[in-house]
Amino acid sequence: MVRLTKGNEAVVVGALYAGCDAFFGYPITPASEIAHAAAEWFPAVGRVFVQAECETASINMVYGAGAAGKLSMTATSGPGMSLMQEGLSYMAAAGIPGVVVNIQRAGPGLGNVYPEQADYNQAVKGGGHGSYHALVLAPASVQEMCDFTLRAFQLAFQYRTPAIVLSDAVQGQMTEPLCLPAAELPPPAGVEAWAVQGTSATRGNLHTSIFLDVGVLEQINIDLQQKYAALQAEARAECYRTDDAEIVFLAYGTSSRIARTAVDQLRASGIRAGLFRPQTLFPFPRAELCQLADRKLIVVEMSCGQFRDDVIFQFAAGCGKAPDVRLVNRMGGVVLPLEQVLQEARKLA
């Protein structure tokens, strides 16, 4: 089935096909259509929809449903995402799976409802307290809004971790053909071993994140870091026309779509350009990135350079030193003009 679908609605399609049991949400522009579609579709197929009183409640409902071994999610944008950081930290600490979709708007503060990618550090570096990360997937199309939401549930349960789908206002609001998943995923196996479900089999199970013994808590932290090391196996990137590229754009999400058009236009004018697009931001596809260390590199993003900073860090961690990385960016809700990206590339050609 192929349907013309809005990005925000595609998230809900992906969630339903993942087998998501419950949606907990609080409205915020430009993510509200996710709650609208969930409010209509979840109850229709016998799933749970609750409009929470605030984002703090939403994320704690996700925590509760995840603790019960149920698939649940919430969706929000910057200000709401900030309120959810405490809950994400608790989820990471207790090993509770759940999915949060962030349709990034421009900040800081109330900002505006136009697209930005300035929640990168918050999502990727663990925006709450303590040494933790959430898994972060970065879709770049309506199809990926669906597919990555579905994938986020799989990975969240496989690794028992919160997962973030880091999208933005362009992708949330745009409409493209969506190929619906072929079939609904089966429920995750083995949850009775850890979930608290109000049954005799799960009666002895416990979720908590308080460990007064420093040795115990240190071990929990070590285990968490080992989990993140294992997560590295899930890193994914798309390389578009990079094989012979002299200039490579580094971009994710909506910025990568603009960079992709720039690649084609530069190629048409004889400049060998390519695009490296991480599809997972945590874990970062570091090995794939490091293969491009000898190219002329331009980061394309809609933030002050948060993604660029991470790229430099990933190069340094992966190949020992960071090559020169140029930055072409806009902030405040300005969608990067194609021309600005082209100009930067022509300077290097």
Add this chain to the structure above:
Amino acid sequence: MSTKRTVGMYASFDRSGTTTRASHYCAGCGHGILHKLVTEALVELGLQDRTIIVNPIGCAVFGYYYWDVGNIGAAHGRAPAVATALNRTLPGAVVIAYQGDGDLAAIGLNCALQAANRGERMVTFMVNNCTYGMTGGQMSPTSLIGQRTTTSPLGRAAATEGYPLHVSELIDRLRAPVYIARCSVADTPRILQTRKIVRQALEIQRDGKGYAFVEVLSPCPTVAGTDPLQAARFVATEMEQEFPLGIFRDVSGAAVPSTPAPAMSLTELFAGCHERDLPAPRPDPSVTEHRLIFAGSGGQGILSLGLCVVNAGAMAHRFTTWYPTYGPEQRGGAVSCSLVIGGQPVGAPTVEHPDVLVCMTAPMLKQFLPLVKPGGMVFCDSLIVESDTPLRHDVRIIAVPATELAAAAGFARGANGAILAAMFYTNATGLPEQVFADARDLSFRRKPDLIELNRKVFASGLAWCRENLKG
């Protein structure tokens, strides 16, 4: 020596880190008594397997050392949100949010009230000792006037700290709860009364009848700096004077458990809620990519016209994107959208320099006309081309008397149809006729009575094009 333990609690409290039968609660604390009353009732009612207790932050954060049921620790004040999720996703579970007055009445008051107001099937036990115990004896919302705490060293003053918050009475203002009571563990008669109340609240949960709230006045001798007897006396006198005991509400007899609504499958849902199947996009490098902007004001159906063209593209196996553009121009009702239709996956979904501009208001024409690529096409209602519109000679401007044609066809609001006809006639998007017709009819699927009128406007638009345009 015989060992007597409360059934429903663990035999030894290994989760505390040592094999011990001593609780972490201070001597004279009320938590232990309430723990015992709750577990006894759970066991007597046969609910131990079904029960999940959401433990709070505060002294009862370690409740899971003791309760031999499913346990979850919640963030400060969030037990009712966690419990809400459990209630909604585990229909058979008995859900308990166990909280203190600092946890519930301060940071968690909204969560608590909202869960109560939604009538979640759960019981909240609020242990009210008028202070933050574990955190260090600070003032809580329920601290008494004049009560000295570490954050009200001179005693709570109404003028600056307000009055003790009466949570049971607040909950009693809500319609959804079926059971609300305040009781005490200050002495044996009160404990026996509390035992009955606890049992009643749990019976309501056993039967899935709705939300129950039980506030339990409880001593904290450690923070008070008194011995257990004095602390209990404080509860029975001064606290009780402020917070009178009683059953505020019991409508559980009339409450009816809810039954789930019938559900459909995902296939049924998506077959029904979308209009029709589209073919999957097919890569075709020979197809020229078109980048379009549609601009007008709200109510003209300009966004729908854009969606109609995107639908036509999708029906023709094209890769398509439709993106409603935002900007300050959106104030005053101005709207616009970007479309990309091509034979390859679409890159930038935003369009800065369109090769096709469709414009339905004069200001938008002035704004967007300079952005059109040389050699591009502009479609607009001839009405909006004003004398001061800076026309361009390097683009083809097709000004259709769309409003006039629509009015003549008996569908004054259907000017879009004539514009669409001109786009088709001039092959502005390279899409075949049939998909245009199908997409046009599809966009009126929710207003079937308008389909015929819209076809008439489209036809007269085509006729006008044949007469006035070349190719």
